[in-house]
Amino acid sequence: MFVEKITSLQNPRVKQLVKLRDRRPRDEAGVFLVEGYREVRRALEKGVKLQEIYFSPEWFLGENEPALIAEAQAAGAQAFELSKEAFAKVAYRERPDGLLAVAPQWKRGLEDLALKPQPFLLVVEAIEKPGNLGTILRSADAAGVDALIVCDPVTDLFNPNVVRASTGVLFSVPVVVAESGPVRAWLKERGIRAVATTPAAKELHTNTDLRGPVAIVMGSEQYGLSDFWLKESDAQVRIPMAGQADSLNVAMATIITLFEAVRQRG
Amino acid sequence: MFVEKITSLQNPRVKQLVKLRDRRPRDEAGVFLVEGYREVRRALEKGVKLQEIYFSPEWFLGENEPALIAEAQAAGAQAFELSKEAFAKVAYRERPDGLLAVAPQWKRGLEDLALKPQPFLLVVEAIEKPGNLGTILRSADAAGVDALIVCDPVTDLFNPNVVRASTGVLFSVPVVVAESGPVRAWLKERGIRAVATTPAAKELHTNTDLRGPVAIVMGSEQYGLSDFWLKESDAQVRIPMAGQADSLNVAMATIITLFEAVRQRG
Numbered sequence: 083m084f085v086e087k088i089t090s091l092q093n094p095r096v097k098q099l100v101k102l103r104d105r106r107p108r109d110e111a112g113v114f115l116v117e118g119y120r121e122v123r124r125a126l127e128k129g130v131k132l133q134e135i136y137f138s139p140e141w142f143l144g145e146n147e148p149a150l151i152a153e154a155q156a157a158g159a160q161a162f163e164l165s166k167e168a169f170a171k172v173a174y175r176e177r178p179d180g181l182l183a184v185a186p187q188w189k190r191g192l193e194d195l196a197l198k199p200q201p202f203l204l205v206v207e208a209i210e211k212p213g214n215l216g217t218i219l220r221s222a223d224a225a226g227v228d229a230l231i232v233c234d235p236v237t238d239l240f241n242p243n244v245v246r247a248s249t250g251v252l253f254s255v256p257v258v259v260a261e262s263g264p265v266r267a268w269l270k271e272r273g274i275r276a277v278a279t280t281p282a283a284k285e286l287h288t289n290t291d292l293r294g295p296v297a298i299v300m301g302s303e304q305y306g307l308s309d310f311w312l313k314e315s316d317a318q319v320r321i322p323m324a325g326q327a328d329s330l331n332v333a334m335a336t337i338i339t340l341f342e343a344v345r346q347r348g
Numbered sequence: 349m350f351v352e353k354i355t356s357l358q359n360p361r362v363k364q365l366v367k368l369r370d371r372r373p374r375d376e377a378g379v380f381l382v383e384g385y386r387e388v389r390r391a392l393e394k395g396v397k398l399q400e401i402y403f404s405p406e407w408f409l410g411e412n413e414p415a416l417i418a419e420a421q422a423a424g425a426q427a428f429e430l431s432k433e434a435f436a437k438v439a440y441r442e443r444p445d446g447l448l449a450v451a452p453q454w455k456r457g458l459e460d461l462a463l464k465p466q467p468f469l470l471v472v473e474a475i476e477k478p479g480n481l482g483t484i485l486r487s488a489d490a491a492g493v494d495a496l497i498v499c500d501p502v503t504d505l506f507n508p509n510v511v512r513a514s515t516g517v518l519f520s521v522p523v524v525v526a527e528s529g530p531v532r533a534w535l536k537e538r539g540i541r542a543v544a545t546t547p548a549a550k551e552l553h554t555n556t557d558l559r560g561p562v563a564i565v566m567g568s569e570q571y572g573l574s575d576f577w578l579k580e581s582d583a584q585v586r587i588p589m590a591g592q593a594d595s596l597n598v599a600m601a602t603i604i605t606l607f608e609a610v611r612q613r614g
Contacts, residue, residue: 124592221600226590251595288611322610324492326390329517334487334603341604342611344588345554 088136089165096164099136099172099182105238108187114240116183116250117175119145122154124250125185132159134184138169141180154183174242187240190258192268195229201274202347203297204340205231205265207311209332210303212237216247217333218300222255225340229256233265236302266314269297278307278315279339281327287319292343300336354402355431362430365402365438365448371504374453380506382449382516383441385411388420390516391451398425400450404435407446420449440508453506456524458534461495467540468613469563470606471497471531473577475598476569478503482513483599484566488521491606495522499531502568532580535563544573544581545605547593553585558609566602 088095101107102115113133116125125132135154137147155161164172172182204227209215215237222230232239239259245252269276274295279287292298299315301307312318321330321338330338354361367373368381379399382391391398401420403413421427430438438448470493475481481503488496498505505525511518535542540561545553558564565581567573578584587596587604596604 217600220595220597223591224587224589224595224600249592249594251592254591288614321490321607323490324610325489325520326515326517328515329486329490331486334483334490337600337603338607341587342607344590345608348552348554348588 085161087163113184116185121250122183124253128253132183135159136162136182138164138180140166143179201295205297205299207233208236208302210236212241212243213247214333216244219248219251221337223251232259233262275316277317283318283320290319292346351427353429379450382451387516388449390519394519398449401425402428402448404430404446406432409445467561471563471565473499474502474568476502478507478509479513480599482510485514485517487603489517498525499528541582543583549584549586556585558612
């Protein structure tokens with residue numbers, strides 16, 4: 083199959099890939115970047131229709147990259163070979179592995195979610211750091227939640243650092259972005275209890291029933307949960323803290339609470 | 349109090365601070381770097397005798413830095429003011445906050461540990477990434493373990509990224525660096541059960557008794573636990589995984605296991 087080779091750092095495609103690190107050009111084009119062998123592989127496994135795949139053999143780590151590129155091409159992606167220098171320019175990782183794809187963004191609404199009879203959901207409010215959102219996605223995947231609902235987002239789900247920190251789990255965990263008000267109403271209609279995590283709670287997370295239809299609700303890094311969720315939640319729980327008050331960040335608190343729910347639901 | 353002002357990027361102190369990012373010069377000088385307001389404050393709170401404190405008001409974030417500098421000086425640290433450019437050179441953070449101290453390294457052996465009647469320990473083997481070791485320190489602090497024992501270390505405890513990722517908890521959690529053999533013998537002598545975490549275990553961590561004298565043993569990022577610890581452990585446990593096999597990294601697996609122990613030990 084014919085593959086165009088790009089060596090110029092001034093090539094319009096190279097310039098566009100650099101632009102896609104920023105949100106506005108991403109949203110205008112309706113696409114986002116997927117960098118790395120593992121991430122591209124997971125996108126293909128989940129049936130994501132990659133539009134373009136860029137590769138640079140001089141950066142390959144020997145993961146059978148040619149087969150992955152062929153697979154992307156067979157699924158409809160246009161392939162481009164980049165010189166070492168050109169790839170260094172488009173890569174956002176410090177140590178690139180020679181693979182970068184462009185994937186279409188998607189939008190999922192609450193109405194698109196397929197719920198199990200006993201829904202197990204994670205709701206996060208206004209998370210600021212892409213790395214935390216990515217780590218939370220990994221935790222949600224590991225704990226087997228039905229979906230992650232991101233309320234009033236501050237960081238963009240399609241930020242390259244979310245994709246990276248999620249190790250590609252972004253493609254397997256259903257994620258909905260929505261406002262807090264409609265999410266709360268939607269949970270209520272379905273009889274799903276909202277359990278808010280806050281250091282001010284009286285009850286420990288381990289002493290609270292997390293079985294049945296439940297949504298664990300986590301606040302933002304800096305401000306914690308908003309008054310809206312604190313007021314609207316059906317229960318509030320806290321994690322016992324033996325050390326410094328800030329030793330648990332939101333990603334750590336999330337994984338602790340999710341796996342306590344997994345234990346109880348076990 | 350007189351404070352020397354440094355503006356030259358060629359100043360020997362500036363050059364030495366840059367060198368201290370690397371392990372050999374650190375070990376030769378027997379010191380390490382503590383960057384950031386929160387980290388310096390925690391070092392002082394824990395009675396660490398800072399040798400030098402470098403500051404640059406143009407980088408301050410308004411955290412009452414002058415009081416902290418005065419406190420460091422009162423505790424015996426020599427203070428130096430740096431120009432904006434000089435501080436940018438010595439800072440290892442992307443967004444420095446104008447504070448950097450030099451602290452003496454310490455060595456703690458197994459014999460130095462003060463154990464509670466029902467010891468609760470965390471043992472990690474050959475952790476490679478400083479960021480993971482720092483996060484594990486935060487988890488150990490939050491869970492209230494008596495000590496962290498680092499076996500056969502690959503990363504240096506005094507790496508600037510460990511200090512940073514630990515948010516200064518390095519100064520409050522007792523940490524011992526030792527070889528696996530002596531650690532295993534030491535645990536046995538004291539009747540402390542070694543519970544190894546491995547994906548190959550039959551029992552879930554939640555179905556295994558983690559009360560009483562216990563040491564949770566975690567393996568390295570890439571290789572997991574060595575045959576030594578798998579063979580020598582008193583029990584093996586695994587965390588249930590709903591999603592991708594690699595969704596839980598070692599820092600995440602550690603925090604889940606530690607907080608299950610906290611729950612059981614209640």
